[in-house]
Amino acid sequence: VEVVRSVDEVRRRRRSSRSRDQRVGLVPTMGFLHEGHLSLVRRAHELADEVWVSIFVNPTQFGLHEDLERYPRDLDRDLALLEGERTDVVFAPPVEEMYPRPAGVRVSFPGLDDVLEGACRPGHFAGVGLVVAKLLHLAEPEVAVFGQKDAQQAVLIRRMVEDLDFPVRVEVAPTLREPDGLAMSSRNVYLSAEERSAAPALYRGLTRAAAAVADGERDPARVEALLAETVASEARLELEYARCVDRETLATPGEISGPVLIVVAARAGRTRLIDNIPVTPGDAGRR
Ligand code: AMP
Numbered sequence: 001v002e003v004v005r006s007v008d009e010v011r012r013r014r015r016s017s018r019s020r021d022q023r024v025g026l027v028p029t030m031g032f033l034h035e036g037h038l039s040l041v042r043r044a045h046e047l048a049d050e051v052w053v054s055i056f057v058n059p060t061q062f063g064l065h066e067d068l069e070r071y072p073r074d075l076d077r078d079l080a081l082l083e084g085e086r087t088d089v090v091f092a093p094p095v096e097e098m099y100p101r102p103a104g105v106r107v108s109f110p111g112l113d114d115v116l117e118g119a120c121r122p123g124h125f126a127g128v129g130l131v132v133a134k135l136l137h138l139a140e141p142e143v144a145v146f147g148q149k150d151a152q153q154a155v156l157i158r159r160m161v162e163d164l165d166f167p168v169r170v171e172v173a174p175t176l177r178e179p180d181g182l183a184m185s186s187r188n189v190y191l192s193a194e195e196r197s198a199a200p201a202l203y204r205g206l207t208r209a210a211a212a213v214a215d216g217e218r219d220p221a222r223v224e225a226l227l228a229e230t231v232a233s234e235a236r237l238e239l240e241y242a243r244c245v246d247r248e249t250l251a252t253p254g255e256i257s258g259p260v261l262i263v264v265a266a267r268a269g270r271t272r273l274i275d276n277i278p279v280t281p282g283d284a285g286r287r
Contacts, residue, residue, distance in 0.1 A: 004089055004092075028144065043171060051086070107133060109125055136168055147175060149184075151263060151276040198235075218257070261279075
């Protein structure tokens with residue numbers, strides 16, 4: 001793996017790929033990689049000639065009292081995992097390289113960034129929008145691969161790329177899960193044994209809610225209640241939201257008549273867990 005640390009180097013490296021007619025697939029991450037990230041790398045290999053992974057714990061997407069300092073980091077381990085996936089370039093810039101001064105531009109998503117995760121984490125999506133815009137401008141990938149795990153992020157990035165005409169294809173890949181259903185996440189290492197055993201209730205609730213939609217339930221409130229009830233059955237989980245929303249507008253429909261996203265967030269001790277399932281009514285319920 002070629003490790004690139006500076007903005008100048010990444011631009012130079014991009015020119016070299018272009019001169020060789022190599023299409024680049026970028027997988028943006030915050031590192032501490034797991035199988036979910038690696039599945040995005042594999043998807044990128046199917047869509048591009050070279051796979052680039054960025055590893056950057058982006059300070060602008062963390063709130064004041066969030067886990068920026070304690071967020072897990074292990075670049076050597078990440079590089080070893082990526083070596084095994086035939087990754088061409090790892091872009092791992094220091095913070096000063098990405099933010100030599102505070103950005104004087106703010107990325108906002110009216111009506112989309114102040115609901116769900118955005119309501120619980122004010123300013124989060126402004127930071128995500130900013131860093132993803134910068135990464136896409138620096139790496140100029142033909143394809144960028146994101147995970148369905150962060151469903152709202154995927155919706156916003158698609159919107160930014162379409163509305164601002166970024167010349168990139170946005171690909172969203174399915175959520176990888178542990179055998180008991182817990183969505184893989186770098187933050188799962190924070191969980192105590194008791195919290196870890198409670199955590200799969202999120203996915204149990206999602207599958208229960210999705211099954212109801214597949215079976216013909218059309219009332220979003222009833223779908224949300226099934227999900228909330230399952231999460232509430234675990235005393236160690238504190239529900240933040242359980243919602244059934246339109247897959248593009250993220251608003252709750254009056255009645256479920258098209259594709260929806262069932263989304264959940266809960267706290268297990270100090271750790272926030274999020275998960276979701278996209279469902280189409282009358283469909284058997286997809287991951
Ligand atoms: P992160 O490092 O958490 O910022 O995640 C980097 C990318 O990996 C994002 O596009 C995430 O949606 C995606 N991702 C995180 N967890 C998973 C998972 N369990 N399955 C698939 N993709 C994931």
